[in-house]
Amino acid sequence: MLRSLILYARYFLFTVFSAGIIYLIKDFYRYCLKRNRYFKGLHPGEKQRKLAIAHAVNWLLRAQSANHDGGMGSFHLVNKWTASYPETTGYIIPTLLQYASEKNDSNIAESAIRAADWLVEIQRPPGGWQGGRVNENRPPIVFNTAQIIRGMIAVYKITKSPKHIDSAIKAGDWLCSVQDKEGTWTRHALMKRARVYDSYVDLPLLMLHKETGIEKFKNHAILNLNWIVEEKQLENGWFEDCDNTIKRNYKPILHTIAYTIDGLLESGIYLNDRKYIEAAKKAADVLKEKFDRDGFLHGRYDRDWKGSEHMILTGCAQMSIVWQKIAHYAGNKTYAESARRMNSLLANLQKRNIRKESHDIMGAMNGSFPLWGRYEPFAYPNWATKYFADAMMLEENHE
Numbered sequence: 001m002l003r004s005l006i007l008y009a010r011y012f013l014f015t016v017f018s019a020g021i022i023y024l025i026k027d028f029y030r031y032c033l034k035r036n037r038y039f040k041g042l043h044p045g046e047k048q049r050k051l052a053i054a055h056a057v058n059w060l061l062r063a064q065s066a067n068h069d070g071g072m073g074s075f076h077l078v079n080k081w082t083a084s085y086p087e088t089t090g091y092i093i094p095t096l097l098q099y100a101s102e103k104n105d106s107n108i109a110e111s112a113i114r115a116a117d118w119l120v121e122i123q124r125p126p127g128g129w130q131g132g133r134v135n136e137n138r139p140p141i142v143f144n145t146a147q148i149i150r151g152m153i154a155v156y157k158i159t160k161s162p163k164h165i166d167s168a169i170k171a172g173d174w175l176c177s178v179q180d181k182e183g184t185w186t187r188h189a190l191m192k193r194a195r196v197y198d199s200y201v202d203l204p205l206l207m208l209h210k211e212t213g214i215e216k217f218k219n220h221a222i223l224n225l226n227w228i229v230e231e232k233q234l235e236n237g238w239f240e241d242c243d244n245t246i247k248r249n250y251k252p253i254l255h256t257i258a259y260t261i262d263g264l265l266e267s268g269i270y271l272n273d274r275k276y277i278e279a280a281k282k283a284a285d286v287l288k289e290k291f292d293r294d295g296f297l298h299g300r301y302d303r304d305w306k307g308s309e310h311m312i313l314t315g316c317a318q319m320s321i322v323w324q325k326i327a328h329y330a331g332n333k334t335y336a337e338s339a340r341r342m343n344s345l346l347a348n349l350q351k352r353n354i355r356k357e358s359h360d361i362m363g364a365m366n367g368s369f370p371l372w373g374r375y376e377p378f379a380y381p382n383w384a385t386k387y388f389a390d391a392m393m394l395e396e397n398h399e
Contacts, residue, residue, distance in 0.1 A: 008372075008377070010078070011077070011078055011372075011377060011378045012024075012372070014077070014078045015077050015078070015378055018077070019358070020077035020078075020378070022354055023077065023352070023354070023361065023371060024371060024372070024378075026352055026353075026354060027366070027369070027370040027371040027372070028370065030349070030370070031369065031370040044344065044347045044348075046396075048347070049343075049347065049392055049395070049396060050396070052347045052350055052351070052388075052392055053099070053389055053392045053393055053396070054363075055350065055362060055363030056350070056363050056364075056365075056385050056388055056389040056392070057095070057096065057099045057108070057363075057389055058362075058363055059361075059362065059363035059364045059380075059385055060072065060092055060095070060096065060382060060385055060386065060389070061096075061108065061111055062359060062360065062363075063075070063081075063382045063385075064111055064114075064115065066081040066360075067081070067083065067084045069084055069118050069134070070084075070089075070114040070115050070117060070118030071083075071084025071085065071086060071089040071115060071118050071119075071134060072084055072085065072088065072089045072092055072115065072382050073085060073133070073382065074088075074376075074379060074380060074381040074382045074383075075360050075361060075364065075379065075380045076378060076379040076380075077371075077378045077379065078378060080360070081360070082133055083133040083134050083135040083136075084118075084133065084134045085132075085133050085134070085382065086119060086122065086129050086130060086133075086134060086144060086148060087129070087131070087141075087143070087144035087147045087148065088147070088381075088382050088383045088386065089115050089118075089119065089148075089151070089382075090119060090129075090144075090147045090148030090149070090150060090151035090152070091147040091148075091150045091151060091383075091386065092115070092151070092382060092383075092386045093112045093115050093116055093150070093151030093154050093155060094150055094151060094154040095386050095389050095390055095393075096108050096109070096111060096112040096115075097109060097112045097154050097155070097158065098390075098393060099389070099393065100112065102393070109158065112151075112154075112155060113155055113158075113159060115151065116151055116152060116155040116164055119148055119151065119152070119167070120152075120163055120164065120167045122134065123167055123170070123171070124140050126140065126174050127140075127145070127170040127171045127172075127173055127174030127175075127177075128140025128141070128142070128144075128145040128171065128174045128175075128178075128188060129141070129144050129145045129148050129171070130144070131144050131190065139188065140174070140188055141188055141189065141190055142175060142178065142185040142188050142189050142198065142201060143185075143189070143190065143195075143197070143198060143200070143201055145171050145174065145175060146171075146175060146198075146200065146201035146204040146205070147200070147204070148171065149168045149171050149172060149204040149205075149207065149208060150204050150207065152164045152165065152167050152168035152171070153165070153168055153204075153207050153208070153211055156168065156211070165211065165212075168208060168211075169208065169212060169214070172204075172205055172208045172214075172217050175201065175205060175220070176205075176216055176217065176220045179220055179223070179224070180194070182194075182223075182227060183220075183223035183224040183225075183226060183227040184198070184224065184227055185198055185201070185224070190244060191244075191245075191246055193241070193246065194227075194241060195241050195242065195243075195244070195256070196228045196232045196233075196239045196240070196241055196242050196260045197242060197244070197256040197257075197259040197260045197263070198224055198228075198263075199224070199225060199228055199259070199260050199261075199262075199263025199264045199267060200259040200260070200262060200263035201221075201224070201263070202221035202222075202224050202225050202263055202267050203221075203262075203263050203266045203267050203270070205217040205218070205220055205221040206218060206221050206266075206267055206270050206271070209221070210270070218271075221267065222271070225264065225267055225276055228260070228264065228279070229264070229275060229276060229279040233279055233282070233283075234303060236282075236286065236303075236304070236305065237279075237282035237283035237285070237286050237305075238283065238286075238301070238302075238303050238304075238305060239252070239257065239260050239283065240303075242256050242257055242260055243256055244256050248300070250302060250303070251300040251301060251302040251308060252300065252301065253299055253300055253312055253315065253375060254287075254297055254298070254299055254300065254301065254312050254314075254315030254316070254318075254319070255312050255314045255315040255318065255375070257283065257287075257301065257315065258314075258315045258318030258319050258322060259318070260283070261280045261283050261284050261319075261322050262280070262318060262321065262322050262325075264276045264277070264279050264280035265277060265280035265281070265284070265322060265325055265326065265329075266325070268280060269325075269329060277329075280322070280326075281326060284319070284322050284323065284326060286305050287301075287319055288319075288323060288335065288338050290305070290307070291319070291338055291341075291342065292338055295341075295345070296311055296316075296345070297311060297315065297316055297319065298310075298311070299311055299312040299315070299368065299373065299374065299375055309373065309374055309375070310368045310369060310370060310372075310373030310374065310375075311368060311369045311373065312367070312368055312373070312375045313346060313349065313365045313366055313367065313368065313369055313384050313388070314365075314367070314375075314381065314383055314384040314387050316342055316345070316346060317342075317346055317365070317384065317387035317388045317390070317391045318387050318391075319339075319342065320338075320339040320342040320343055320346070320391040320394075320395075321339075321387065321390055321391050321394055323335040323336070323338050323339040323342070324336060324339045324391070324394045324395060324398060325394075327339065327398070328398060336395075336398065339391070339394075339395065340395060342391070343391055343392055343395055346365065346388050346391065346392075347392070349365070349366070349369055350363065350364075350365055350388065361380060363385065364380035364384070364385050365380065365384035365385045365388045366379075366380060366384065367379045367380065367381050367384060
């Protein structure tokens with residue numbers, strides 16, 4: 001607690017006495033004085049939506065150019081650009097490739113391929129990828145490794161390069177080899193604890209199954225999916241063991257809740273299994289109802305779905321994506337409308353209307369709204385911008 005207070009004091013003081021004060025003032029103004037304007041703002045038109053996506057993608061490319069290894073970091077008002085983050089670089093690759101395809105932009109595609117090539121270089125011999133940022137040199141982590149598989153498969157589909165699919169298969173083999181017999185992952189998991197958001201690990205295994213036909217990838221994914229829906233979901237849709245901490249596991253962050261829902265939904269669709277789809281929909285419906293009523297989502301939710309803490313913009317964008325997938329799968333327009341309203345909120349928050357806005361920030365999404373929220377405070381994590389771009393492109397494509 002004391003350490004957190006000292007950290008916050010440092011962040012506030014540094015921001016107040018630096019160029020970052022304008023961003024702090026802007027969020028104070030938006031959150032405290034004109035909250036309703038942003039929570040109930042007009043939906044951006046087609047031109048504004050395209051501009052929002054372009055700004056987001058350009059910022060992701062800026063995040064890559066800030067380092068020289070091909071990976072992508074995040075920007076902090078206090079500490080500036082971080083070292084490259086292998087996990088998020090991995091799942092940013094499909095975002096860049098989708099945008100490159102839509103815009104027929106070979107330069108952006110090359111940036112995505114360069115990121116994948118870097119990830120191949122730093123893959124650990126057993127098959128996994130390290131946790132944390134590259135300069136931290138941490139041991140391989142299951143969740144991080146699975147997200148990089150997403151990038152490898154996306155690049156392989158356009159390059160047909162054996163090194164990318166071989167890297168993905170090697171990682172998939174490692175994931176299967178370190179799985180517990182119950183279907184969980186603990187040995188190479190964050191905190192050495194089994195977590196339900198590993199449903200977001202299951203889908204990359206199923207993607208590998210689709211690409212290679214190797215049955216074990218599907219079987220290991222199903223083992224974990226069954227553990228989640230049969231052992232860890234309550235009747236009201238809430239998930240136990242869903243937070244990326246031990247201390248606050250009783251009220252997980254929206255970010256990891258959304259990971260869990262999305263992994264279950266996509267896996268259920270791929271396997272054509274209503275059990276997983278309905279499990280995902282049960283939780284997604286609760287959050288949709290809360291958003292439809294309040295116009296925003298809290299950063300954390302306890303077992304009674306009681307919300308607390310400021311908005312986590314990554315989780316908000318992820319829920320927009322989930323609702324759009326359900327709308328597309330079930331043909332229910334009410335989900336699409338909720339997603340459209342969420343995208344409107346996020347697009348309004350992305351557009352800060354600051355003269356001479358820093359290129360290190362323009363187009364990026366906050367970790368939290370307001371900027372001083374507890375999740376990634378005073379920072380612009382690259383994964384928040386990635387999911388915002390995905391949510392906006394998904395809306396554009398569905399329309």
